[in-house]
Amino acid sequence: MAPRSIWNGTITFGLVKVPIKLYSATESRTIRFRQVHIKDGAPLEHRRICTAEDVEVEYSEIVKGYEVNEDEYVVLTPDEVKAAAGDRGKVVEIEEFVDAAEIDPIYFEKTYFAGFRDDPEPYALLERALERSGKAGIGRFTFHNREYLVAVRSRLGVIAVHTLRFEDEIVRGGDLNISKPKKPLSKKEVSMAGSLIEGLRDPFRPENHHDEHREQVRELIDARARGEKPKKPRKKDRENVPDLTSALEASIEAQQGGS
């Protein structure tokens, strides 16, 4: 089954125009529940109640307001909100290119795949050039009346479009004000930790990481559908080991014994 594209547009860089369609590259598999009344299993309805009149309000009587001061709202119509989208058409406008590896993972938000539209030539050309150069095109595009910063890169022979977070949205490590320990770490402790890391090195194989919890929730649902009673929750958390060096020594011993 061919997936449905969510956007038709054009990637531009300089005078080169690459007609594309965008597809969601990810889909959540989290089991979705509805809110229900435990007593009778009936789904809940969300009703809007006016806080001034205490009466139910129909959706057609609702407007959107931004609170500029306490209890002072500026009401915006959908068209006014749309004005913030700007005047960009259906374009992913690449402004410049950067080394794809330079972009810290913290900036990546959501990924789309671009497939070619009409003509595969310009698409294939851009994909190859991105792949060979190891670069990502940085640009902007407007989707559902909102402008996004994006990185356009090659991934497994296709073009991936990642939306990026803006710098001011990113919390810095220094903002956390983490205190340094009074007693500094010894070289021995750091090197023991290093060898523990070495011993646990393993290439990333995504297929090895299943959502086992999701499977268990699925089993629980099926058991309940058959009318079975659930088990009691088990809890067993780790104890804190007070002495760092002896914990490291014991860990390395356990690792060597296990291998």
Next chain:
Amino acid sequence: MPRAKWKGTIGFGLVNVPVELIPAARDLDYHFRELHEKDSAPVRRHRFCSKENKEVSWDEIGRGIEVDGKMVVLTDADLESVQPERNQTIEIESFTDIDEIDPIYFDQPYFLAPANRSAGTLRAYRLLVTAMAESEQVALGRFVMHTKEYLAAVREREGALALSTMRFPDEVRSVDMLPEIDAEPDPAAIDDAVAVIDELSTEWEPAKYEDHYRLRLRKVIDSRRKGRTVTAPEPREEDLSPAPDLMAALRKTLESSGKKRSSSKRKRSPASKKPAGAKQAAKKSTKKTAG
């Protein structure tokens, strides 16, 4: 600083570090409230049982899912029964190079901060930060938050432990779903495209990109507050039809970007100086990329 979303320990061998999970991305969006048009009073959402037509309080709400047309109702306690034994622990399973993890897997970014200021906690935390920075490795582990299990990548960033929740492999779609690319670009054209990319290349400086949407929305709000009318602009008229001659478009781009750059501090690459014809430009860039 954003508030902690979760508290627990991160376990590394037998070393346990009490930590709290702090969102590493701020929500700077302007959020709107629903107002009753008539009196501009905010509306509040109340939950009603669709069967009894009565309001329902929080402790009467369960999670329902339909199985074969029948509603199965689970409570939070039911869901807790299938949580892993060590549900307050991020158990490190392996270490890997960060380059091996495609950015597509990264979901929500967080920091792990020490949960207390005891000497033992701070030393164990610092040990993890130091050892991970030195080895340049990312730890992969799992933890449970709000009755959902997450795969997480933990690494050193700016002297702290950064954690990213990750998508599970079955949540990432296969690229096979895309239309097959039945085109083999001309090697000379790829050379030219790479030359264009090089010419338009710069350092990654995230601070220079502003959220235009947020800025414009702020302006719209301010204008409306002063009673001015705001209308959405018409989309820009642009010729988006692909260039009939791809090579010519690439070369023209190369020339014009070269001109733009020459006025800036950046040095132009020799490839962009030549206003020359097809063969010359292609040759030049071939040499450049081969070198």
